[in-house]
Amino acid sequence: xxxxxxxxxxxxxxxxxxxxxxxxxxxxxxxxxWYKQKYGEGLIFLMMLQKGGEEKSHEKITAxxxxxxxxxxxxxxxxxxxHAGIYLCGADGSGNTPLVFGKGTRLSVIA
Amino acid sequence: GAVVSQHPSRVICKSGTxxxxxxxxxxxxATTMFWYRQFPKxxxxxxxxxxxxxxxxxxxGVEKDKFLINHASLTLSTLTxxxxxxxxxxxxxxxxxxxxxxxxxxFGPGTRLLxx
Numbered sequence: 668x669x670x671x672x673x674x675x676x677x678x679x680x681x682x683x684x685x686x687x688x689x690x691x692x693x694x695x696x697x698x699x700x701w702y703k704q705k706y707g708e709g710l711i712f713l714m715m716l717q718k719g720g721e722e723k724s725h726e727k728i729t730a731x732x733x734x735x736x737x738x739x740x741x742x743x744x745x746x747x748x749x750h751a752g753i754y755l756c757g758a759d760g761s762g763n764t765p766l767v768f769g770k771g772t773r774l775s776v777i778a
Numbered sequence: 779g780a781v782v783s784q785h786p787s788r789v790i791c792k793s794g795t796x797x798x799x800x801x802x803x804x805x806x807x808a809t810t811m812f813w814y815r816q817f818p819k820x821x822x823x824x825x826x827x828x829x830x831x832x833x834x835x836x837x838x839g840v841e842k843d844k845f846l847i848n849h850a851s852l853t854l855s856t857l858t859x860x861x862x863x864x865x866x867x868x869x870x871x872x873x874x875x876x877x878x879x880x881x882x883x884x885f886g887p888g889t890r891l892l893x894x
Contacts, residue, residue, distance in 0.1 A: 700821045709812035709824040
């Protein structure tokens, strides 16, 4: 079965600093999703990557999928307190297999 | 570990009928459950947040009169798709938030709805 491993598990950065979160899959990814979760809230969809080498940006967040489609990174530029939360990568299972998620990266941004 | 179940796992219904999907936390109490929808080859999208004993909070663009959510107990939330149409065909997934200080969400296996 497919597994997603995220690193780091937690991250504390100073406001204004850049950071990167990684997501590695045990199998080739056919669709990789990045989500953000704030305290007490549901997952909020950030970006979806499908093609090898694909890169997408939204505001100060950039996500990339490597050429082999087994690793993705999420990069935040000039972090702000509003970026704090848990970032999860997710992928579809095959057929009727439930969605697969990484364990998440807890990001704290300190002033 | 915590288990969340959904029933039914798949359902086929005629256009215009209503379908109820149940989400249960089997071995823990969940004051908050979330309902998501996923269309084929698309991302999981949050539809609503269901809080036990109070009205659900719906995301922008989700019709609350069409997607009725009831969270009657700490272990059960239901989503009723009223007057279903073919465009409502989707994969509906719930998750339950466990109060472990880590904000862990446990996801159900999903319900595949096909409206003919």
